[in-house]
Amino acid sequence: MIEGPSNLASTLKETPSQTAGPYVHIGLTPTVADVAMRVADALDVLNGAGERMNLEGVVYDGAGAPVTDALLEMYQLDADGAPLWGRAAADFETGLFRFQTVRPADPFVSLLIFARGVNIHLHTRAYLQTDALEADPVLSQMSEDRRSTLIAQPVDANRFRFDIHLQGPKETIFFDV
Amino acid sequence: MSDRPFIPRDRDWHPPSLHPPYRSTVKRAPAARPLAIAPGRAELSGPVFAAETLHPLDHDLIANYAAALGVEAKPIGERLIVHGRVLDENARPIPDCLIEIWQANAGGRYRHVNDSYLAPLDPAFGGCGRCITDGQGRYAFRTIKPGPYPWPNGDNEWRPAHIHLSIFGHALSQRLVTQLYFEGDPLIALCPIVNAIPDQAAVDQLVARLDMAKQAPFDALAYRFDIVLRGRRQTYFENKREGG
Numbered sequence A: 001m002i003e004g005p006s007n008l009a010s011t012l013k014e015t016p017s018q019t020a021g022p023y024v025h026i027g028l029t030p031t032v033a034d035v036a037m038r039v040a041d042a043l044d045v046l047n048g049a050g051e052r053m054n055l056e057g058v059v060y061d062g063a064g065a066p067v068t069d070a071l072l073e074m075y076q077l078d079a080d081g082a083p084l085w086g087r088a089a090a091d092f093e094t095g096l097f098r099f100q101t102v103r104p105a106d107p108f109v110s111l112l113i114f115a116r117g118v119n120i121h122l123h124t125r126a127y128l129q130t131d132a133l134e135a136d137p138v139l140s141q142m143s144e145d146r147r148s149t150l151i152a153q154p155v156d157a158n159r160f161r162f163d164i165h166l167q168g169p170k171e172t173i174f175f176d177v
Numbered sequence B: 001m002s003d004r005p006f007i008p009r010d011r012d013w014h015p016p017s018l019h020p021p022y023r024s025t026v027k028r029a030p031a032a033r034p035l036a037i038a039p040g041r042a043e044l045s046g047p048v049f050a051a052e053t054l055h056p057l058d059h060d061l062i063a064n065y066a067a068a069l070g071v072e073a074k075p076i077g078e079r080l081i082v083h084g085r086v087l088d089e090n091a092r093p094i095p096d097c098l099i100e101i102w103q104a105n106a107g108g109r110y111r112h113v114n115d116s117y118l119a120p121l122d123p124a125f126g127g128c129g130r131c132i133t134d135g136q137g138r139y140a141f142r143t144i145k146p147g148p149y150p151w152p153n154g155d156n157e158w159r160p161a162h163i164h165l166s167i168f169g170h171a172l173s174q175r176l177v178t179q180l181y182f183e184g185d186p187l188i189a190l191c192p193i194v195n196a197i198p199d200q201a202a203v204d205q206l207v208a209r210l211d212m213a214k215q216a217p218f219d220a221l222a223y224r225f226d227i228v229l230r231g232r233r234q235t236y237f238e239n240k241r242e243g244g
């Protein structure tokens, strides 16, 4: 199967993760790094069928400081079942990230978090407050306290706030999916 | 547990979240281990990227930045081909994977607003590229060899020469971001980011091998780096159709 000078052993194991580091933007959002290429060629598809929605927040470290080098990816299905995916870089000063998308078909959107000091990316879910939450198989296993880390707070009609805490009493629940 | 279709991630093979010698992990590592759950229907799929959406020079870091800016010069440094295959843990090649890479220039400097290392920027080098694997899971980039660079980690440390890679399989569960190192680099063994990986065999898997057969004569040396993404459990694969 493997011929030539491969870096793989005969028993295949998943390639180990390494941190995305502080310069992740060069590769994944070059214009944020101020690399003047692909200005019009982002691969994001966030505009789908359904009601418009803004999802925003800050990733906080264990000292309560915003993680200003974080890069997030969002994935969901829209009202027609079409996949929507996009990236948002935290603001270099405030740490604020923002996705301009539509309300998901499921009760939640999936978020992946990459940053310096994060050796393997973190996978979480931002749930939107709906009647469907009581029946959700993941949330229904959790205490009220724990599940609150996964629920985005409405700011106004189509704007939700979802802060992510990497450590501490409000540590966000991260998943192995 | 057939409601978890992918082979579980071996968290003892990956670097743990907390590795105090890599200081940035101390305030950023979650205390809890990730909670194992069955994927939602959205998490069984993932974004789909079409090769036609990419520019023909996207995989060529020797040329892509200079072409975008209309610069005549070529980047300084050792010219390389970095190539390999993307397989899953069941040894099946994965076609249509988006691979994005980013790296420092030959002097170890990143073209990033937040990098102030004293080595100069290269006017002909941007440092990012992307491509999509072919029907056999193969990919190839042209680039220059990145330089090592110093970084603050309490004291001064040096990163071995490395290329950052971001890879998408076909499901969110296969997402992977990692770094590629170069065979023979003495800085690999000294790096606290590399040494977060507990098993030397796992470190070896991140070391690209010199591949003289794939060189471009009188042009570029070649390194081979094969990538493995999570695979589906065999029982699930046999018992149910994809996405079933």
Ligand SMILES: [Fe+2]
Binding pocket: A021, A023, B159, B162, B164
């Ligand atoms: Fe780096």
